[in-house]
Amino acid sequence: MMSYSRSNVVIAGGGTGGHVFPALAIADGLVECGVPVDNITFFGSGRTLEKEVIPQAGYRLVTFTGRGLNKREFFRNIFNVVAIKWACIKALTLFMRHRPVVVVGVGGYASVPALAAATLLGIKRVVHEQNAYLGRTNRLAQKMGATVITTFAETAGTSSRSLHMGLPMRVTIDEAIALRNKYRENSRGIPTVLIAGGSLGSQKINDTVVAMVQEHQSEINWNLIHICGDAHFETLTVLYKQKGLSDKVALYPFRKDIVNLYAQSDCVVSRAGAGTVVELATLGVKCLLIPLSSAPGDHQRRNAEHLEKEQCVILDQSHVSAEILFAEITAQLNNVDITEPDLYHQRARLRIANYLVDNYLSPPHNESAVQ
Numbered sequence: 001m002m003s004y005s006r007s008n009v010v011i012a013g014g015g016t017g018g019h020v021f022p023a024l025a026i027a028d029g030l031v032e033c034g035v036p037v038d039n040i041t042f043f044g045s046g047r048t049l050e051k052e053v054i055p056q057a058g059y060r061l062v063t064f065t066g067r068g069l070n071k072r073e074f075f076r077n078i079f080n081v082v083a084i085k086w087a088c089i090k091a092l093t094l095f096m097r098h099r100p101v102v103v104v105g106v107g108g109y110a111s112v113p114a115l116a117a118a119t120l121l122g123i124k125r126v127v128h129e130q131n132a133y134l135g136r137t138n139r140l141a142q143k144m145g146a147t148v149i150t151t152f153a154e155t156a157g158t159s160s161r162s163l164h165m166g167l168p169m170r171v172t173i174d175e176a177i178a179l180r181n182k183y184r185e186n187s188r189g190i191p192t193v194l195i196a197g198g199s200l201g202s203q204k205i206n207d208t209v210v211a212m213v214q215e216h217q218s219e220i221n222w223n224l225i226h227i228c229g230d231a232h233f234e235t236l237t238v239l240y241k242q243k244g245l246s247d248k249v250a251l252y253p254f255r256k257d258i259v260n261l262y263a264q265s266d267c268v269v270s271r272a273g274a275g276t277v278v279e280l281a282t283l284g285v286k287c288l289l290i291p292l293s294s295a296p297g298d299h300q301r302r303n304a305e306h307l308e309k310e311q312c313v314i315l316d317q318s319h320v321s322a323e324i325l326f327a328e329i330t331a332q333l334n335n336v337d338i339t340e341p342d343l344y345h346q347r348a349r350l351r352i353a354n355y356l357v358d359n360y361l362s363p364p365h366n367e368s369a370v371q
Contacts, residue, residue: 201229
C-alpha cells in the first residue's frame with residue numbers, strides 16, 4: 001500500500017443528500033486508494049444533513065453557521081452574508097493548519113467559502129457537478145480555474161475542459177445491485193411501489209399521495225411505501241390515521257437505506273435529483289419522476305431526460321393529480337418492457353478517487369486504484 005501521510009484533502013459542500021452522499025462516496029474511494037481517513041476533512045454546515053451523516057461515517061467534519069442566500073428573506077440574508085465571511089475566515093484557518101493539496105467542492109452552500117479560501121491560498125480546486133446543469137457555485141469555480149467533473153456526459157454550462165466521470169456512489173450500491181438481481185429472479189406476488197419526495201420531502205407529492213390513497217384505496221393492490229420527509233412525518237401520520245388509511249401505507253420520514261428500497265421496488269415515484277436518477281438507472285427500476293419546477297436551470301428535468309423512455313415517465317408537477325398518479329403507476333406496473341441496468345456509475349467513486357490520486361496526491365500513482 002502506498003503512503004499518503006502528507007496528502008491532506010478537504011471535501012466541501014452539503015445541505016441535502018444529493019450533495020452529501022456523493023461527497024462521502026469520493027472520500028470512501030480515496031480511502032480505498034490508500035489515503036488515510038485522518039487525511040480527509042469535510043467542511044460543511046452545522047445546520048444540515050452533513051452534521052450527522054459524515055461523523056457517523058467516521059470522517060472529521062468542520063462546521064460553520066449560516067446558510068445559503070434566499071431572495072425572499074432580505075433581513076436573514078444580512079446575517080447569512082456575515083456568516084459566509086466568517087466561514088471564509090474559518091476555511092482559511094483550516095487550510096493553513098492542515099495544508100490540503102486539493103479542495104474538492106461538491107456543491108451546496110458550504111462549498112462557497114471553502115472554494116473561495118482555496119482560491120486565495122492558491123490551493124488546487126476540483127468540483128463535482130451532480131446535475132445535468134452546472135450550478136451557480138460550480139460555474140464560478142470553473143471561471144476561477146477549478147477542474148469540473150460531471151455526472152452526465154452532457155452537462156449544460158461546462159467548458160470543453162470538463163471531465164465526465166459519473167456520479168460517485170457509496171459501496172452500498174454494490175449490495176443494492178445484488179439485492180436487485182435477487183429480487184428480479186424470485187417470483188413475486190404483490191408489487192411494491194415506493195414514493196419519495198427527496199431528502200427534505202415534498203408537500204406537493206405528499207398531498208397527492210394522500211389523495212390518491214383515499215380516492216383509490218379499494219383499487220390499490222400493491223404494497224405502498226411513502227417516504228415523506230422529517231418535516232412532514234408527524235402531520236401525515238395523524239392525517240393517515242384520521243382518514244383510516246394507516247394500514248394502506250408504510251410511512252417513513254427518511255430512510256438511509258433508500259437505495260435498497262429502490263432495489264426491491266417495481267415502481268418508484270420521486271423527484272429527479274441526480275442521485276435518484278443515477279441509482280434508478282444503475283438498478284434498472286421503472287419510475288415516474290416529478291422534477292422540481294423551481295430547480296435552477298430546470299436541472300431536475302434535464303437529469304430525468306437521461307433515462308430511457310422505456311424506464312421513466314416524466315410528470316409535470318403542475319399537472320399531477322391523484323387520478324393521474326394512480327393511472328401512471330398502474331401503467332408502469334403493467335409495463336412488461338425489461339429495463340437493463342446502466343452500471344457506468346457503479347465505479348465512479350474509484351474513477352474520481354484515482355484521478356485525484358494521480359493528479360494531486362503524493363505519490364503520483366496507486367497501482368491498486370481502479371479505472
